[in-house]
């Protein structure tokens with residue numbers, strides 16, 4: 001079904017299955033890996049309906065939503081989303097595109113793979129077999145003079161350089177990077193080979209993202225955490241004014257205690273102070289410190305807000321964030 005070669009069991013393979021569940025089109029991404037005792041399979045579900053792409057529902061706090069809406073209207077610049085595989089980066093970026101997608105805005109994407117098909121957006125699938133790489137596709141895209149460009153991922157210097165040039169010549173560019181937090185994205189770009197002054201003049205924001213599981217509303221259980229919570233950023237005051245829940249499990253959630261997932265975010269908006277700091281240093285710790293002084297919330301803090309709101313558990317936040 002996934003169009004894999006069933007005779008080939010020695011090599012890793014990737015494929016996809018398109019299925020219709022009721023009114024929903026769901027894409028199943030299949031990945032196999034040969035291990036000593038046989039093939040290991042992971043199947044990832046992607047809900048392809050456009051209703052799945054609502055920027056209001058990805059989990060951004062109100063101020064983050066407002067900022068992202070504002071940034072998405074900018075005429076040029078680079079907005080990066082970072083996080084490991086499966087952290088919801090693509091969904092967030094597609095939701096932004098869906099929010100700004102209008103007939104008079106020309107949007108082109110280059111991706112590997114094209115995960116959702118969006119109406120009114122030109123999407124290009126990277127194909128290394130015929131040398132259609134991110135860099136080559138991107139050079140061609142720029143000649144078509146779109147307003148907005150989405151680059152699936154920045155992996156190499158050439159792609160990074162064209163992304164920066166595009167941003168400096170009047171395009172709004174969205175892309176992803178594999179880094180742990182927002183400040184490390186700057187360090188990564190420098191490591192890839194982008195000059196700090198080019199980063200400082202093109203990157204407008206870096207958003208780090210993770211997904212936490214959402215507590216099942218039918219069975220979540222209020223409790224008083226026994227451990228000291230100050231260490232993870234919950235104060236005694238907060239504890240007195242909020243109810244904290246733990247996962248229990250019921251029929252509705254297949255006894256997991258959770259139903260669905262939601263994003264937590266660390267949004268580093270590069271204002272003038274941070275831009276001039278990047279010209280002096282690309283040390284992620286220093287950049288992060290400076291951003292925190294300017295009231296950036298860390299992934300951990302953003303997760304704790306979701307704990308205090310009764311959306312998720314302390315365990316979930318600790319699982320996906322580090323301090």
Ligand SMILES: [Zn+2]
Pocket residue numbers: 216217218219220249250251252253254255257258
């Ligand atoms: Zn439940």
